[in-house]
Amino acid sequence: AVMIGISLARFIRPGRGLEHVYPSPPSLKPENLQLAEPPPSPLEGITKELPDMITGLIPQNIAASLLEQDMLAIVMFSLFVGIATVTADKKELTRPLVALAEAMLEVSMTVIRTAMRFAPLAVFGLMAETTATNGFSTLVDLATYCGIVLSGLTCLLLLYLVIVTVFGRMNPVKFIEAVVPVQLLAFSTSSSAAVMPLTMKTAIDKLKTPPSLAGAVVPLASTVNMAGTALYQSVAIMFLADISGTPLSPGDLALVMVTLTGASIGAPAAPGASIAILATTATSFGVPLTGLPLVMGVDRILDMARTLVNVTGDLVLCRIVTPKGKRANETLEPEESPVATEQASAESPA
Template identity: 40%
Template structure:
């Protein structure tokens, strides 16, 4: 990475928001709505190209990283030790995130602050319902679909979790094979990872310009009116995310002795990229590099925990979803029983893990479930209107959670033990 990369990203962010507000028809009105909406896609072009390039390379990068991470553990006992700790840790932090989201939502009650004018501006329920069709699936169905069966279909649907599970199977199998049989495949995956990282390196040179284009386009379309009308809801979610960030800092300090300010100084580039792109996958290579070079996490942990976490460790998303769900119930005066709250919590954990990576899909799944307990579907429009803004915030927390998990696993599994094992040359 170039020096002062983080500064270039900040300049792109600030200039994108400022120019977006100037061009937004709902803010200053310097240009009409049709012209502004016609300009927005061209401004976002380089940003969309950046995201598509990352999507193009993310599957080979994730698979090669996880396979190398697993095989670099050296034996199945170390891998079992890591796996038995990372799974409950991910579940624990997700439960904490859901608890924080529920707490801030019930204390601040953002659903009671929405004005009647905003409620009258909601689109018809039929119009919104079209975007939620065929998105709901039960939790057992989601679990069954985790089994890697059809790789072509998974790639078309952008289901990275499928390839994570497939890579885990392959890594464990290679670890149990004879060296002469596994070595050709290990060398292939090492070359594949080096190839993927080369493409990522080229793509990251576009990042500051991509950040400018994406934020400018979003600001043109959203404007200040939509943000101001939902400011209390936005503040509630952000407050919950900040509380979750503080929880991470406490965990890091207790397990690794790293102060919050020192931690922020080491991971600021990762957080800026996550905030700008709203994509954990886009930031994953930078997360791995930061974990290994700045946080001193062994490659055998970073190359396993971070790709896995980028897919299943979505604490920020879980917190956001439960805040959005409770916001909808408050908005329409729906009282939830204890059992319904429990079901909502379990569903939130499942949705944050199994939902596709498309922005907004997770909350649409939850909103579809909430219809069964009396929440009108048109309320989804309010959430989707500011979803991209909050998506940027929750993605920042998601990648921070992955880096936190890598530090915790380094402490729990034992850094010296892992570093003493041979790591394939990649």
């Protein structure tokens, strides 16, 4: 998903038209640099940066990583702590740490929800000022950015249909018919957690996933399987980088992929939560947040679309892990189930 998003954003470059609106600092301008060396080839750049990329995955000082806003190091440290907490022998000793983390998450989400209530007014003012100063070309570039995100999500959705056809052995049209109610609810609520009960019911009733398996897969996938969010954030970071004129080397793009993949795993399943992750990730790569109000102005629409894709991915996973014996008993119409067929045979004359 991240590769799809970055590829589309690198090919179209939606923020180039807004570079004059939010100019980068003079020190970052290439014409102000003396004795500039020619840029290395992509393969040479990745080869030189690969050792530092690998060693930089594990933070030597987590306090320094927090101060420097090194998002990749923070994500890796959080993963290590989470794995150690879950696999600890004396889990009764780790419960206070888990409770503290949950309390901090709830406080953070409360702050974000409160800020998002006032965000539309602030975004309206900033959008009005930008449009009045630079004309409607700003809206054209913003529409291009939205088109890239929606195109990437469409590609990801088509990829899911291919996966469910090949590995799930299910007609994609029948799959869409089965999951449309979940998709519509996800599109309207913008929350994977809010549609979780309907997702489980659809997986059990229409995709023939055993209840015990659906009860394990759906809650986990609603937290971990955030491919649509990762795709959106990759395009948004490229959009912000183009607006500010910040160059991102191939090595930086590789680190962006790894960071967004890890950050999307822990993204809260709530509307507007991805903005905080996007801002932190962009800052860690030296991308200014001057264009963030533009991204926030259309975030709600894109949030609805990516939540739909996230939930579809959860149901595709349920279909894939369903045992083949359960798939064999699947019928296209409820009235043609094996139980109904046996009852009809018993009631019919010999």
